[in-house]
Amino acid sequence: MKADLVVLQGSVITMDPSYPKVEGIAVKGEKILALGKNEEISNLIGPETKVLNAYGNTVLPGFIDCHVHFMQTGIDMQKVDLTNCKSLLQLKTIIDEQTDKASPGQWIMGTGYDEFSFAEKRLPTREELDESSPNKPVWLSRVDHHSCVVNSSAEKILNIPRDIEGIEKDPATGNTTGNLKGDANSYARQKINKLFDKKTRYNAAKKAAELMLSKGITTIHALEGGSLFYDDDVDILLDLKEELPIHVSLFYQTTDVKKVLDRGLKRIGGCLLIDGSLGSRTAALMESYTDAPGGKGILYFDDKELEEFVTEAHRKGLQITFHAIGDRGIEQVLKTYEKVLKKYPRPDHRHRIEHFCLTAPSQIERCVKAGIILSVQPAWVNYESTLGGMWASRLGNDRAKRISPLSSMVLSGAVICGGSDSPITPAGPLSGIHGGVNHFQKDESLSRKIMTSFFTTNAAYAGFEEKIKGRLAPGYLADIVILGADLFSVPDSGIADIPVATTIVQGGIKFSLNN
Incomplete structure (x- = not known):
């Protein structure tokens, strides 16, 4: 059997322990056919085979961005x-x-x-x-x-x-x-x-897809609808889903379980707000904001209302996730998850908390025990000037040091997936990897390999897709990103600047830097 497409001369990091590092990949149809040395993969080249040269640069599984407001990303590109x-x-x-x-x-x-x-x-x-x-x-x-x-x-x-x-x-x-x-x-x-009509929104989705591909993203967890966005976007995206050149896992940001089930969706929530943000002083804190004494932010749910919703969604078999940034917001949703899971145990629920910013060691440990996935945005470490900047102004330096303790989270055994929160932070997993490697607290920084897992293996697990995505292995979808440099040899300061050379989705070349 000859391959439809091969990648040669690569530093291929498969994220699969069975094939830790190889030189080439062969693709047949939508799936990976084989991995191996250049000579082995070259034997699978036929007269119709497309051959790509990676020029010694890093080749990875296609990135999965676990937190994208996809439709809003496209709309904001027009502002x-x-x-x-x-x-x-x-x-x-x-x-x-x-x-x-x-x-x-x-x-x-x-x-x-x-x-x-x-x-x-x-x-x-x-x-x-x-x-x-x-x-x-x-x-x-x-x-x-x-x-x-x-x-x-x-x-x-x-x-x-x-x-x-x-x-x-x-x-x-x-x-x-x-x-x-x-x-x-x-x-x-x-x-x-509501000022943007349906045609404009369709075009916005296509523009957003092009942007994602240029960043090496092959799958997005699209968090759509809800109070900050536009509910009709859910149905627009469902209509467009098969036309888009990327994979879309849709999270409907609603508390209406029936709406989700009626659309055949398996996920509910996303930026379903428990609290707000630190920048706007609406994230819910245990103690007052340093620069606004007496202000502790906003909780958008009362405890009873939240428990009733989580119970209903959980018992219907949905994967649930909430936006929680402040320690008081995290505590409210974590306590609710714990209470519902104790009353209605369900193995492998994979419920999530998005952002999980200002936290404490005890909260991390409880998430691990409850099986809660932590969906973080490590690029925020780059885009927010932390000590001495906005976070320190809002929280004081001592509390600011508790923001996104990535190494502590990994060492605790937490399952962590990565996202951008585009358009709030620009899409780009390499910026996320950069943020984790260059954490503002050196003892909370992580290796490039671990940070890459946030956007590959762990991200696939967070979407119940670990058997088809997140690694390069025979039989897995041929979702591949070829970088324009070696991720593991550039200086720490240069990770975010690595270009994406080629993005392949299900065996098809969907983005090429040279085109």
Whole structure:
């Protein structure tokens, strides 16, 4: 039997103990046919075989990103990117330019600002946005998506109820500042998302798929719907699923178990919010925020409501996952899992907690005992300036040191999978691997091999797909990424900069850097 495609001259890291490192891969149809030395694989080349040369670079199983807001990633690609904005003056200049280009009544939308990156170290206000755009509506999303800011035109159009939680007001005047968080932020986002029609959303999904492939991602765990996003995206993605060039495992962010079962889905939750974010001071903490005494964040569920939902979803056989960032948020969902699992034991449930940021050793140990998978975003270590930065400002340095203790989690025996949280953090497993290797606390850093497992073997397990994905072995899906360098020899500081040369999904070349 001759192969349809072969990869030669590679430093092939299979993530399979039976084939720890080989030089070549042969693919037949959608699956891996063989692995071995260059000479062995060359024997499988026929007249129709496509031959790829890896030039000695690292070849890995296709990356699995376990935490992607896929539809929102595509939608946000159509907004003004504010991630590199370094001051309120620069922000004003950007809004001025967009206002000049916009037609009457056209929305000006931007995403990704972070006040900790601004020279002024504060949020923009409604009045400042009004100066740039007095007549056209402006809506800007903070990088974490847990808060936003609007100008007066947008505030009027959105018609946000005055009694809703999360509307910031100037303590001196009582006037709204334009900054929204919590329920007010969710309300505004729902209305903003409805401005993008179905055709736009279909195109957004295709653009997002192209982005994922360029990062070596062959499977995504797509966390869709819910309060921060748009419920119709679930059905749009189900319609598109077979057309997309990547694998999609869909998590519906709802508490309506019937909706999930009616769609034939096996997973529920994702960024189903237990709490908020540290940047917006909505993550639920045991102790007050250092820079906001008395403030301990938000819990979006009461205990009874949460237990009833988890019980129903668990007993229906669904895999459940929640967003929990603060230690109080983690405690609430962990206690609920423990209580339900004790009452209704179910082997191999693989329930998860997303983010799992500010934690304690006892919580990690309890997750291991309960079989809870920890779905983390290690690139956050790169994108958040921790000690002396935002986390330290919010928590103080001592608590900030408890953020994402990756090595401690691994040593405890926890199963950890990796994700990006795109579009909040840019998609790219290599950035995640970089973050774990270069952890801001050296004793919490991990090896490149262990970090790679977060996005391959462990990620496949977290999606109940460990028998077909996550490693390179005969009979497994031919999901393969060829890097443009050797992952295991570049300096630690250069991991995130390694390019992806080729991405193969089910035996088909879906991305090539040279094309």
